[in-house]
Amino acid sequence: MPTMNMIQALNSALDVMLTEDPDTLIFGEDVGYFGGVFRVTEGLQRKHGLTRCFDAPISEGGIVATAIGMGAYGLRPIVEIQFADYILPAYDQLVSEAARLRYRSNGEFFAPITVRAPYGGGIFGGQTHSQSPEAIFAHITGLKTVIPSNPYDAKGLLIAAIEDDDPVIFLEPKRIYNGPFDGRYDQLLKVWAGEPGAEVPEGRYTVPLGKAALVRKGADVTVIAYGTMVHVAQAGIAESGVDAELIDLRSIVPLDIETIVASVRKTGRCVILHEASRFGGFGGELSALIQERCFYHLKSPIERVAGWDTPYPHAFEWDYFPGPKRLAAALIRTLEA
Amino acid sequence: MMSNTPKLQLHIPTPPGRPGDEPTFDHLEIPPAGTVRRPDMSAPEADLRDLPYGLIRVLDDAGRAVGPWNPNLSADRLRAGLRAMLLTRTFDERLFRLHRQGKTSFYMKSEGEEAIGACQSMVLGRDDMAFPTYRMVSWLMARDYPLVDLVNQIFSNAQDPLKGRQLPILYSARQYGFYSLSGNVGSRFGAAVGWAMASAFKGDDKIAIGYIGEGTTAEGDFHEALTFASVYRAPVILCVTNNQWAISSFSGIAGAETTTFAAKALAYGLPGLRVDGNDFLAIWAATEWAAERARSNRGATLIELFTYRAGGHSTSDDPSKYRPAGEAAKWPLGDPVERLKQHLVALGEWDETRHQALQAELTEAVRAAVKEGEAVGCLGKSKPSVREMFEGVFKEPDWRLIEQRRELGI
Structure with a gap:
């Protein structure tokens, strides 16, 4: 089984879904040609084409609003918010639209969207690149909030999130993208290779949402x-x-x-x-x-x-x-x- | 120390009249019908930049259809439009009264704006999707949505299609091309663009039409939607319903003193049409033009529908507190129902007798629907199973909802 870091595992999940489900697409700031500031979408545009993975304007509200419309149409959009700290302009869309659409329309419309966002600190990112906003999503009924801790779970949970018919906030702990970090900041950096959860199957599998x-x-x-x-x-x-x-x-x-x-x-x-x-x-x-x-x-x-x-x-x-x-x-x- | 430059002055826009004043619309420039040019649908945006400052009108004061935008509709279509508009007005009046009688909690009328939903519902296809405002029940009327389902929704009774979960009139009707309404104004404008992008992504032929009020153009939602529509050339028609009033704030508070809402399109590189929103024929022609552009991969159009909110904002509002009495009667572009009726009469396709007969038929249809809804129960007399409160939050309820439902004893 291949060894992957969390970035590679997330990339693999997206690659699998773009391959298997023609109704999936990815957009967000810098995610297209460049592959995202954390490289999670690297190579996906080249492999799957422009319309499957493309850049979005710097407009978190617009990104989530359009994703909701696409979801209502029948697609499964996966959007990236570059840092969870930047998600607040999209909060109205997540709370007032994504989380409420199924309920208020009695199921006529719903938003099967996945909103990915790197979150958390330990990277010297200061107050605008380090926050952990999970509680403000957990409080909103109608939203699901998922947070992986290793590459294997990251891939399986992301595929489960994309396949889920409810809107999912997928928070990626960016401090452990490249290797596990146990808080001992004066120790040598670790890589994922050889660590538990770093062996990741190539193909599709899921880790169910709601199972600790x-x-x-x-x-x-x-x-x-x-x-x-x-x-x-x-x-x-x-x-x-x-x-x-x-x-x-x-x-x-x-x-x-x-x-x-x-x-x-x-x-x-x-x-x-x-x-x-x-x-x-x-x-x-x-x-x-x-x-x-x-x-x-x-x-x-x-x-x-x-x-x-x-x-x-x-x-x-x-x-x-x-x-x-x-x-x-x-x-x-x-x-x- | 003060400099020699003049003292700075803060400008707060104020409307030309307040209660007690004579209503006036002298500040508005209303060009005669038929004077705005009609460029070919395929014209590049750069050749269209005068249009946001004009006002597309087809019906003149005598009820004749004039000028290049005349869509030359059959009398049958005109009568169908008149019927949808008149049904909307009849329904609104009846349900507004029912609110006053305490039979429901809330209502909003479309009075003065009936042409917009009725007309655009007829122009667009069955597979297209509208992302409406709450003053567009005429969209549903034009598609023969069952009146009793509207009444049941307004009563939140046991037969409410939305299971008692939504404020009266915030309908959802997917089969009728009518996206789920919300009381948060503006927050579906971007979804209209996303829906249209999805159609293009799939290589389908459906388009979307989104709506926002002139007051709400100040929200980020409006600018985000225009940005995405422009960037991705989305097959969408984006409409600003400029009814002059956002509750008590006149359109100047949203920026109307210095430019038009159609002109907001210019900076996004989109065509902007400014249309008499009380003129069924003008709306038809402009919508058809924009729809053809969208369907031929030419992207989005912004349409300002210039109209007047003849009634209050909602049952919770009293416009006599902030605008001159009798303003509606002075609106220079008249009443949309009367103008289409006048046109049909001028064509020799309609007369007062037929109009009275239609009115009687619609009054009876509304009366029957209300009676049927009342038989199920008005607000508080009947409601869906309380179990429905816990359904539809997620696709499947999680343990919290199941536990809480049991806690409530159901």
Whole structure:
């Protein structure tokens, strides 16, 4: 089986779908001839032709609006928003149109669109190239929000997202495009080759939306993470020496509540890890769901380890970033509580 | 320290009249019917740049069809158009009254703008798609959409085709080429372009027609849609329904003091037509011209439909609070129903007796539909199964929706 990094895996997913489904097409800023600023669409225009993968004006609202119209026609457009930080001009389209169209038209029209966007920090991108906006999509019913943590999942989840008949926000953790990153920024960079999840089949396969992955079994505490934070969690667990169970959500909507509940009922403790700022973040929803369903199994308060409630700061990247040390401290606190 | 230059002055546009003033439209330049040239449909955009500043009119004050834009329609088509417009007006009046009687929560009339939807619905094909505004039920009337389904939607009752999920009059009717409406103005303008691009992508022959109000041209949606339509040469007709009023804000607040809405097309390299929106024949000719351009891969056209919102914005609005009483009667381009009727009479194809008979027939059709809808139930007396509240959020409900439905005991 070939080894791929996440960029290659995503590219392979798009290539497979352009090949297998003539109703798919890709557009976005710089995605055509050039192949995207992160190279995810590299070679697709050359291979599949101009109309299957082309450049769009710098107009996130226009990109998503036209994609919705195409979806209503019967196509399966896949659009790229260059950075998730730039998605806000499209927010009205996503909330008022994509998420509501099926409901308000009683199914006469719907928008089977996939909106890809690189997200998250750890790349010294400052406040406009580092944000994690997943909570503002999770809050909007009618949207699905998917976040892979390795190349194998990235390809399978992206194909599942494209084939899904509901609008999907597909957030790509750009810090781990080229290799896993566990938050230890002073270590040598890793590549995907030889890492779990880097062996990726050439052809079509799917990873279903709404199914979490149990990354590590453990007895004493459940750690919930997604995206880059799955790798940070592994480092934090190792550093703490705690026998923790690690769940990679893979999609936050739909949410695999069963896996979460089964794990927390077993361990009795839970730490939620995300890069987005804490207040109003998706960790708040997870925490509420867990206390509603697992209250009598809990041995200690649920902890949230997250970005601080500041904009993403440039010089303070590693002070902001919820790295393995902060997780390890939380795990130990949780056990001692 | 002050410089020698004059003090800067902030300009806030104000309309020529307010309540208590005599209504006037003297500030409008209305050219006589038949005076705007009709270039060939295949003309390059560079040869069309005078059109956004003209006003395409076919019907003159005597009800005669004059000039190069005369579409030379058969009397049968004219009568079908008149019927759709009159049905719209009759339906609107009846449903507006029903709102006043407390039988529904909300209503919006198309009064004064009936020609637009009725005419363009007839010009475009059954497989084309309109992305309408909420003042275009005449599109559905021209295609014989069942009146009782409109009534049931307005009552949000057990037979509501939209299952009680949508505000009255925000219809959706895919089989009738009518895209799902929303109360967020403007947010479907780009979807019209995307739909048209999809048709071109597939090599089909369908086109789209999108609508936005003059007030909403200030939204980014308008400029995004024009950009995409221009860049990708989308087979779409983009219409600005300029009815002079965005709730209480006159068109000057959207920029009408210094240019026309049709002229917005110029910077996008698109043809812009400015059309008398109360003139059924002018709308027909302009739409046909733009549709032919779109179908022959010549791309999009922007059409400003110059009209007047004769009624309030909605049942929640009272225009006597912000514009002079009697403005509608002074509108220099008249009433679209009366003008088409006058034309048919002038042709010898219509008379007062037939008109009264048609009016009686339509009044009865609306009365019967309302009666049928009331038998199912008006708002609050009947509604779809509450189960429907949880359906259609996603293709399949997820566990949240299933749990919440159970929490509600259903």
